[in-house]
Amino acid sequence: LAVRGVDGARAPRRAIAIGAKSFTEQYVLAAVLAQWIERETGRPTRAVESLGSTVAFDALRDDAIDVYVDYSGTIWATVFHEPGLPSDRGDVLAQVRVRLAGDYGVRVAAALGFENTYAIAMREARARALGIETIGDFARHSPALAMAGDYEFFGREEWRALVARYDIRLRQRRAMDASLMVPALVQGEVDAISAYSTDGRIASLGLRVLRDEKGVIPPYDAIVLASARLAREEPAVLAALARLDGAIDAERMRRMNDAVEGEGRAPAEVAAELVAERLGGEAPDDAGRGRD
Structure with a gap:
C-alpha cells in the first residue's frame, strides 16, 4: 500500500543511501549503483562518500547507509578478523555471504565480477x-x-x-x-x-x-553489500542489485578508473556508459554532474 501523510498526500519515498570509500574506483561504483537503482526501480538515491573501510561497514550494519561496494578480503580481515591469507576465491566469497547474513543480516547482493587485489x-x-x-x-x-x-x-x-x-x-x-x-x-x-x-x-x-599461479595473494572480489533494512524493506531494490552480478570484469574496471584519473572525466559520466550498455539506451546528458 502507498504510504500517505495526515493530509492524504503520498509521502515521499526514502532515498536509498549509497556509500563510497575515498578512492576513484569507489566513486565510480557508487555512481553505477545510484544510476542502476534509479533506472531499474525509480527510487531516488543519495551519496554518502569518503568513508573508511571500518566506518563504511559499521554504517551499513547500523542502517545509516543502505548499500555500498566492498571487497571479500577486506571483509575477511577487518570485519571477521580472521588470521592468515585465504586464497580460494570461491570459498572465501561463500563464507563471506553466509557469515555476513548470519551475524549481521547484511546481504551480498551481487559479486560484480572482478577483484581489486x-x-x-x-x-x-x-x-x-x-x-x-x-x-x-x-x-x-x-x-x-x-x-x-x-x-x-x-x-x-x-x-x-x-x-x-x-x-x-x-x-x-x-x-x-x-x-x-x-x-x-x-x-x-x-x-x-x-x-x-x-x-x-x-x-x-x-x-x-604478473599472474599469481600459486594463488598466494588473497582474493578481493568486489561485492555489493546491502543492509538488513534494505533487504527487509526494499525487495525490488535488492532484486535490481542482484542483476549486477558479473557485470564488470577487471579490464573494464581499469578502463573506467583510467577515464576518471587519466582523462579527468566525472565518475557519474563513466558510470552512465556502463549502465546504458547493460540496460540499453544512451547515457543521460547530465550524467557528468558533480556529486552532492
Missing part, C-alpha cells in the same frame, strides 16, 4: 624481454631485479607470503610514495612495482600484471 606489475617490454609472465618467472629473475612498493607493501602479509612461497630474492627493494611508483617504473628506475589489479594506469600505460 595487490599485484606485481612490470613494463610490457621489460617483461617480454625477460620472458616473465608469472610471479614464478619473476622470482627466478629476482636476484637481478629492483622492485618498488608503497610504504606499507613490504611489511604486509601478502608480501611475506609471496617471498616465502616463490622464494623471491630481489637485488633491490625500494619503498616510496604510491604516486611515485609508476613514474619510477616507466622511467626504468625499477623493474617492477606493487600495484592494485584494477589501477587504471595498467591499461593506459600497457603494464603487464
Whole structure:
C-alpha cells in the first residue's frame, strides 16, 4: 500500500543511501549503483562518500547507509578478523555471504565480477624481454631485479607470503610514495612495482600484471553489500542489485578508473556508459554532474 501523510498526500519515498570509500574506483561504483537503482526501480538515491573501510561497514550494519561496494578480503580481515591469507576465491566469497547474513543480516547482493587485489606489475617490454609472465618467472629473475612498493607493501602479509612461497630474492627493494611508483617504473628506475589489479594506469600505460599461479595473494572480489533494512524493506531494490552480478570484469574496471584519473572525466559520466550498455539506451546528458 502507498504510504500517505495526515493530509492524504503520498509521502515521499526514502532515498536509498549509497556509500563510497575515498578512492576513484569507489566513486565510480557508487555512481553505477545510484544510476542502476534509479533506472531499474525509480527510487531516488543519495551519496554518502569518503568513508573508511571500518566506518563504511559499521554504517551499513547500523542502517545509516543502505548499500555500498566492498571487497571479500577486506571483509575477511577487518570485519571477521580472521588470521592468515585465504586464497580460494570461491570459498572465501561463500563464507563471506553466509557469515555476513548470519551475524549481521547484511546481504551480498551481487559479486560484480572482478577483484581489486595487490599485484606485481612490470613494463610490457621489460617483461617480454625477460620472458616473465608469472610471479614464478619473476622470482627466478629476482636476484637481478629492483622492485618498488608503497610504504606499507613490504611489511604486509601478502608480501611475506609471496617471498616465502616463490622464494623471491630481489637485488633491490625500494619503498616510496604510491604516486611515485609508476613514474619510477616507466622511467626504468625499477623493474617492477606493487600495484592494485584494477589501477587504471595498467591499461593506459600497457603494464603487464604478473599472474599469481600459486594463488598466494588473497582474493578481493568486489561485492555489493546491502543492509538488513534494505533487504527487509526494499525487495525490488535488492532484486535490481542482484542483476549486477558479473557485470564488470577487471579490464573494464581499469578502463573506467583510467577515464576518471587519466582523462579527468566525472565518475557519474563513466558510470552512465556502463549502465546504458547493460540496460540499453544512451547515457543521460547530465550524467557528468558533480556529486552532492
